[in-house]
Amino acid sequence: MRKRDDEKEKSIKQAVVRLTLEEGFHGTSISKIAKVAGVSPATVYTYFDSKEMMLQDIYREYSEEICHFVLSRVHYGMNDRQLIEGLIRSYYDYIEANQEIFSFIDQFSNSPSLVGGCSEIEGFVKIKMLVADLKDREIIKNYHHENVLAMIVQPVKAIAANSSKTKAEKADLLHEMIGMIQSTLLIKET
Template sequence: MRKKDMDKVAAVKQAVYDITINEGYQNLSMSKIAKKAGVSQATIYLTYESKEDMLTSIYVEAKDILDSQTKVDLDPATDIETKLKQLFTNYVKTLLAHPEQALYMDAVNNTPELIERNVYQEMMHRNDDIQALVTAGQKAGTLAKVPFPLLVAFTFDSINSWMKVAYSHHVEPDEDQITTAVALCWKVMKA
């Protein structure tokens, strides 16, 4: 078996990001990915068993990058407002630092059948720490007693929409805008 060339693997990932972002996930054919990456389809199959395996692997890697910066502060001395504001700030800054991964994840999150179902479900449970924090805040009366998916829609999903606008207009929000966005997210969540 031939050895994987990590530069070619990186080129394949970049091709997947480029095609997904610029042409839409529906144009992610193996031949188009190979051509854009400057490799043969056989090279792709040295690394990935199938297209689904490739898209899943790239999704997991992108999610790892984003999740690594958005963990809940577990210090019991830190109040919920501070924890959530820090979480939202980290989320915005991570999306700004990794726009291709963020846009790719958004495409997959909107079309989860692109990747292996069991892996997608597992990735969604990585956010259980956030849900546990929200539940604790709701029980304490600090956070609004609103279903978690609704809170996500008006906080994280709103940030995602804002970032897509920023990416498409090639504008990076400044610290004041980030602070304002975080304050708006907190306003949605507080009791």
């Protein structure tokens, strides 16, 4: 009996993500995926039950990965400003370093019909808990969790997605944006 090849599963997932960036969520057909991954279309179905479940699997895996990456870059030694900066900058860095993955995640989460059948992402819960903790410790102002998160997460996406700016210009924008959000959320002025 041939054994399950984790390399193969990985390369299928990468093919999906790559095709999603190149040709959009539409051009991502099973046969194209198989071709890029170097397997037969039928083989895809030994690793995933259906196309929909495959997409959800990938979404879940990479969502967790992003959360893990972001959380790994903030720690207790940081002061207030560093915490906010760490969250935003790590998110931005991930997007820049993994544009394909981010594009996939973003397109997926904007597809109501797909995201509906997907269970809660663990990493999201942890990040919400982090925000709650920052409020408890009176580091950030007493805004609703949802608004704090929206403030940290949404504007930075707009910067990352801006394809008409150079890397340096975007770095400038990001630097400024971090300042804006720090002044919005932090209690301490300094």
